[in-house]
Amino acid sequence: MKPSGRPRGVEVWLRYAAGRAGVPHRRSFEAWVAAALRGAGRTRPAGVAILVADEPAAREFNRRYRGRKRATNVLSFPADPLPDGDARAIGDIVLCAPVVAREAREQGKPVRDHYAHLTVHGVLHLLGHEHEVEADAERMEALERRILARLGIRDPYAVDA
DSSP states (O other): OOTTSOOTTEEEEEEESSOSTTOOOHHHHHHHHHHHHHHTTOOSOEEEEEEEEOHHHHHHHHHHHHOOSSOOSEEEEEOOOOTTOOOOEEEEEEEEHHHHHHHHHHHTOOHHHHHHHHHHHHHHHHTTOOOSSHHHHHHHHHHHHHHHHHTTOOOTTOOOO
């Protein structure tokens, strides 16, 4: 750990565009990004920009970049490689605070755990993981489960009876 408490080699640029009420602290996002990078085998330094957005902004991102008319919980935008080969900035993540809070409530899970899951999920997308094909989805979900378990967070895909 660096003296600032930030995980070594991890940079998180965090912007709160939806207010901070109910949103985890920067250090939590840094820890989750670092865990996702480690869990995916990334050893080089990496930076991720995270925007915590309100519903209108998240809806506009989803409309503009995915052609969908609703706000979604998380969007990921992998960075294009820089001409000098510097690959530290791996991309941007948009988290919709109201959707995250609503889903956590509906699923009966702590909001903080849901933010952790969606942050890990977003980072894995930035690293090239996908879930459009069933086999890819199974691999990605298994990786998410392992990473979250190491953070002490229960399986986000478990269905309670």
